[in-house]
Amino acid sequence: MKKFILRRLLLGVIVMLGVAFITFFLTRVIPSDPAAKWVGPRATPEQIAKATIDLGLDQPLYVQFFKYMGDLLQGNLGASLRTRRPIMLELQENLPATIELVFISTIAAVFLGIPLGVISARRKDQWVDHLSRLFSVGVVSLPTFWVGLILQLLFFRTLHLFPMGGQLSTEIKLTMEIPKITGFLMFDSLVTGNFRIFTDALWHIVLPGITIGLYPVGLVARMTRSALLEILNEDYITAARSYGLSERIVLWSYALKNSIGSTSTVVALSIGYTLVNTFLTESIFSWPGIGSYIASAVIGLDYPAIMGVTIFSAFSYVILNLVADVIIAMDPRVRA
């Protein structure tokens, strides 16, 4: 198992290097004038000249690359063109709100998606299965951003049930002191006993949560189904049934534990998907996360910020997949 994990770690490092190389290539090699691009369309010639030196553009490519890698290793992603503040800092500020959303949708994916897939596989070709498959194909075919708008039309504009956006009502933001311990609003308000803030936050996260969560639920359900269908054909499943084990044990223990590899891989995949889906939806809900951050960076042509979010997301995705691999490594077959 150690060998397997070490190999995966090594592979992960190589992949991260590759990711760094691609982003380097995108920012420094493809643009005809990288310095001008890096400081934005309204930069003065002096600023461009300064950027040329800062980025080391006057030096050979390999020197540039080493400098680039050095910056990355120190967590230096450059400064935002719009705010002139370090991008790393801005990411840190925006991250908690996004993690809240990703967390909720992952919980939904695991606790709704997996059971849905299991039931669907068990009742293959019966109406439950047809419905659940239609649901899965349906939700992965939905444009996330459109779902957000439609939910707002329905639940905010027409039914007045949920707020349109933001993490908190303006009234609460102005009148109450918002607790800040971890930066996770819901967590902080809960541990400090600020239930008014907590329920208000809960109220605000419903629409964006549904918007973001639909996709992973469908994704996980369909992948669980297909993994399980394969497993349910195995001899040991038929054998378990012939010993008179209950369908509950056969499905939820014997079969599901065998699917842990593909299930953890798909959960990692769905987290990656959710992260990118926040880019499309957070701005709709004025959600102060990195999704809104990159969306406004795109509009403002803030290239360093776009690149910062890209690198950050790609690296977290690689790490997520590593975690999934470690879970796979716990499988006794791999462990040997």
Next chain:
Amino acid sequence: MQWLMDTRKTLQPGLREVRLSFYLLNRNRLQRASLTIIILLILVAIFAPVIAPYPGHAISETNPDDKLQPPSAQYWFGTDELGRDMLSRVIYGTRISLQTALIAVGLALLVGVPLGAIAGGLGGVVDEIIMRITDVFLSFPPLLLAIAIAAFLGPNLRNAMLAIAISWWPWYTRIIRGQAVSIRERQFVRAARAIGTPRSSIIFKHILPNTFAPVIVQASMDIGGVILTIASLSFLGLGAQPPTPEWGLLISTSRTYFLNAWWYSTFPGLAIFITVLVFNLIGDGFREVLDPKTRKF
């Protein structure tokens, strides 16, 4: 599209099976309906100028007297902030979406297929290098790489297609490589090698033609995902630019008005949803009948 990942491992159909699966797809009502809708969409795309009630509204012509009109007999899908007929714009959007998706997939195939055949056909170091490169590309979360590339190439539809092709080709390389490896071990290729056929002609005469079936299936299954990606890029402002009636862009501009003009975002969104859904349903059906594990018999 990545949610189809499970397919990429299992499907290795031959041409005969593909033909057979079309027959089987046709037996299922849902999939027959999907096929019909796809054909309809293609017809709409081709004959957009004939079908659209106000072809001029598709691009630049404006109609300030009928700003933001709700759906009516005159404007079935209502009008936008410049009084343009939404139905006409959505119809032209079909054309843009299908066209760009086809080109993007075509470009990805153009890069991915030969690389996969070379990797699988040659094996060894070349194989290792090509596959590690695909690993790196696939280690970006889906859509993220396309966003970054489109941002740096500059926001327009052509670059969006390029960006999608660049982030998509590794999938095809992987499928083709898998195919090529299994074909390489088959008797007729071994025989060709034994009589001293050059490697290049083994790859291009023996391996490539035999990988067409799975590639065609896979590519057709990907169209839905690519359409969704294009719409997403355009929504972010990284794809089509105004006044192009691209669906994602229509939804993006509708954001200013949609709370008082529900039709503005609803119809382009429905168009995306239905188009992507029918392609995905067909892909689902393909997988179901081609994968011996889930086949009903």
Next chain:
Amino acid sequence: MTEYFEIKNLAVGFHTFEGVRDVLRIESLRIKRGETYGLVGESGAGKTVLALTILGLLPKPAAIVHSGEIWLDGQDLLKKTDRQMYTQYRGKRITMIFQDPMSTLNPVFTVGQQLARVIEAQQHLKGQANTQKALEMLEIVKLPDAGRMLEKYPHELSGGQRQRIIIAIALTCGAEFLIADEPTRNLDVTIQAGILKLMDELQQEFKMSMLFIANNVGLVNVVCKNAGILYRGKLVEDGPSEKVIRRARHPYTQTLISAIPRDKSEALKFANTVIKPDAEHGCPYYARCTLAEDACAASEPMLEAVDGAQKVACFVAARRQP
């Protein structure tokens, strides 16, 4: 009055690309209480399908049971719902030993966990008593070092060890009717003998009735009192195993028995057999049969008594009374 275990006119089919294909047609098969019945046939003859049909575990909706009755102790199993099969039969009265020891054990649970689950489900024992029972079962199947064995995962064991564990799990159920599906197929010859001996002893000890499925006629003669020969889903010969093997009537059975050649001329005996096209409504063996007549292509022969308890489904063999 039906026998303790009796199959009547069973017909099972599978959906295929070309439509429904019949895979099993058994007119009659009887097993007395406490007896072992050997069922022989080549791979693909439908032996495993029969086993799964008895247990009610055929893959649905791919498989269809067209007709027939399967009686066990006065109850028709085919009339039972899946729920009834689960609560009253599977693991309670019927259980099965599967043919492939490599794939029958769940790879992600230890031997102990898998035994414990079955002991809990069938013996309702928990905790210490459960473990005690597990150790006891491993000793019954003569696995040494039982304590450590419980901690192991299937992939850490040899084929013979796994097969013994599979037998232990099946026996744990305490069922009265055991289906053994080629229990020695994937084992080395030396290990085969040990497993066979073990099963024979255990059957005596636990007083079980057994349907012993094999692809090797030799084994059946050793283990079983009565035997039947299955060819392409059809029972073509049936009777005391002594007779079925020593005085085989059906041309297919004869082929099976002489498939173990003693010298060169015997080995080449079938080299010149002309393979004819299949007879659609005729005898399933028509295509390969050396004795076939026109009648064999026209209609399908039914099981007919030829020599007391021995029955054969062959026009030619039935005519040739000894």
